[in-house]
Amino acid sequence: MSDSDDDAPQLSSEALAALQEFYLEQQQREDLEATEGANNCTLGSIEENWQLSQFWYDTETADHLAKEAIRAAGKGGRIACVSAPSIYQKLKEQNNNDFSTCILEYDQRFSVYGAEYIFYDYNDPLNLPASLKEHSFDIVLADPPYLSEECLRKTAETIKYLTKGKVLLCTGSVMEEHAAKFLGVKMCKFIPKHTRNLANEFRCYVNYDSGLDFNSAS
Numbered sequence: 001m002s003d004s005d006d007d008a009p010q011l012s013s014e015a016l017a018a019l020q021e022f023y024l025e026q027q028q029r030e031d032l033e034a035t036e037g038a039n040n041c042t043l044g045s046i047e048e049n050w051q052l053s054q055f056w057y058d059t060e061t062a063d064h065l066a067k068e069a070i071r072a073a074g075k076g077g078r079i080a081c082v083s084a085p086s087i088y089q090k091l092k093e094q095n096n097n098d099f100s101t102c103i104l105e106y107d108q109r110f111s112v113y114g115a116e117y118i119f120y121d122y123n124d125p126l127n128l129p130a131s132l133k134e135h136s137f138d139i140v141l142a143d144p145p146y147l148s149e150e151c152l153r154k155t156a157e158t159i160k161y162l163t164k165g166k167v168l169l170c171t172g173s174v175m176e177e178h179a180a181k182f183l184g185v186k187m188c189k190f191i192p193k194h195t196r197n198l199a200n201e202f203r204c205y206v207n208y209d210s211g212l213d214f215n216s217a218s
């Protein structure tokens with residue numbers, strides 16, 4: 001399997017039509033920020049880069065998954081967000097000292113989060129800093145960039161290394177069998193939603209008794 005464009009989540013024709021307008025607007029925003037000397041590294045201002053297969057959750061989904069991770073981690077728990085920056089951002093927004101978290105992410109724009117940012121490439125799944133000890137996270141939440149067996153298998157190596165046990169995976173429904181094989185996770189009823197319509201059906205998968213077996217973020 002390769003991680004070619006064929007493996008990437010497909011955009012609907014409506015979303016593709018919006019691409020040109022999106023980049024134009026982005027350019028205008030960047031020009032404005034440069035003019036004003038604005039800092040575009042604040043929470044929530046990092047735009048999707050579709051070259052990196054970035055598709056952000058909508059606010060409701062990010063909030064729901066962040067709260068699920070906090071509940072599953074327990075008081076004083078540690079939560080790792082692997083290729084899932086909007087969940088990390090939602091966790092930070094909670095202003096809650098009952099848990100700690102970090103973001104493992106390929107896109108170095110997220111290094112604005114300082115020591116909690118860890119550069120991560122799923123192609124080298126165990127190339128992690130020594131500070132990330134084996135089985136040291138109460139829950140690992142991951143959303144791999146590609147819908148390929150190879151990408152999920154490698155990301156699963158990272159997840160299994162980091163977690164004490166609990167896993168919350170978000171990926172396409174087409175990955176259900178691979179997800180079960182690599183991580184022993186089962187599909188939940190809850191359906192994650194993105195800020196843009198994706199043609200691929202996305203789902204959450206867990207290996208513990210979660211609060212995600214209702215298709216509602218309320």
Ligand SMILES: C[S@@+](CC[C@H](N)C(=O)[O-])C[C@H]1O[C@@H](n2cnc3c(N)ncnc32)[C@H](O)[C@@H]1O
Binds near residue numbers: 052054084
């Ligand atoms: C499908 S998106 C998941 C984002 C998630 N829906 C969210 O809202 O936070 C995939 C993520 O994988 C990251 N990514 C891209 N290439 C990667 C690589 N080689 N290794 C690890 N992560 C990568 C992207 O930057 C992106 O954050």
